[in-house]
Amino acid sequence: MKIVSLFSGAGGMDLGFIKAGHEIIWANDIYEKAIETYRNNIGDHIINADIKDISSEQIPDCDMIIGGFPCQGFSVANINRSTEDERNKLYLEMFRIVNEKKPKYFVAENVKGILSLAKGKVKEMIMSDFESAGYNVTCNLVNAAKYGVPQLRERVFFIGVRKDLNESIEFPPPTHEEPPSHLLFGLKKWVTIGEALRDIPEPEEAPHIPNHEYTKYKLRFNGYLGHREIDPDRPAPTITARGDNKGGVVIIHHPKNHRRLSVREAAIIQSFPMDFVFAGSKTDGYRQIGNAVPPLLAFNLAKCFPVYKNTVKS
Structure with missing residues (x-):
């Protein structure tokens, strides 16, 4: 299937769809380093x-159009969607393009918190907007750990079908589950952060591994994200980052709790x-890693859509 990707970032979602047999024919972002990453790893069509x-x-x-519009587009205090409100413009841009291009399908990804904004009215607004544009829309809250990603990452996907x-x-349906419940459901047990990083040597021992460098910021253990002890026998907490290129990022601890994850280790936890x-x-x-959709999660979703060859919308 020929796909347009919006807010593509480094290309996590795109990579999953490509692995499932689809073709990304056009992509877009404004973060220059993410675009450089995308071009070096996926293609020049961004x-x-x-x-x-x-x-x-x-x-x-x-x-199809896919993309994770930034959640900064909504305010709990203001859901009137004024086109003059900068906070709403990125969502409105994705809606504009879907509405005007009228692809067969669309997929929009966002953070779990969007479900509770304005007591659910933002979610209802999104579904109503796309329904009015001619789509049947479903909303799915999924945990990446249930699809083999070594991370407890909950994300919302809006799926539209013309x-x-x-x-x-x-x-x-999930492929993995928390043990011992996985036995009850006949699924694989979820992948832990300790398992995912078990064979990765320390950065000082493996300078040949790309991006295997880490922040030397002092470790703290106070229970907050980025400062909590990591259980090696569970999937990692959510790998997260700010939506733009301003300010700091949050890097969780290594499962041995002796340093923070390297960039490469964070990428492994995201299934790159x-x-x-x-x-x-x-x-x-x-x-780039924290803002990405895990490619393995995107791959599982992409398999649900038919793979057309050399077609466009009709």
Whole structure:
């Protein structure tokens, strides 16, 4: 299937869809280091421009649009969606492009907190907007650990299917579960952070491993994200980062709790392959990884959609 990717970042979601047999024909972001990473690892079809400056005519026809619009687009105190409100513009841009391009399908990803904004009214608004544009929309809260990602990462996916297709797309059932419940459901046990990093040598011992460098920021153990002791026998807490290139990032501890994760180790926890190299500084790498959709999670979702060859929307 031919896919357009918005807010692509380093390409985590795109990589998962490509692995499932789909083709990304156009992508967009404004974070220069993420764009460099994308071009080096995935392809030259990514455009470095503000989505607000791109008309739908500049975007090729496609079968699907995917993207994780930044959640800064919504305020609990203001859900009136005024086009003059800067906080709302990025969501409105994704809606604009889907509404004007009318692909067969769309997938929009966001943080779990969007479900509770304004007591659920933001979620209802999003679904209503896309319904009015001609789509049947489902909303799915999923935990990446249930799909083999060594991380307790909960994310929301809005899946839209154009109404005239008379189809439905369901998020795939989990492949992994917390032990010993995995035995009850006949699933694999979830992958722990200790297992995921078991064979990764210390950075000082492996200078040949790309991006295997880490912040020397002093460890603290106070229970807050980035300062909590890590249990090696469970999936990692959420790998997170700010949505833009300002301020610091949050890097969790290594499962041995003797230092923070390296950029490469954070990428492994996000299910990026070892040969996927991130451009820029350590901070750039951490941020790109924290903002990404885990490729393995995206791959499981992508398998739910039909794989068309050499087609565009009809």
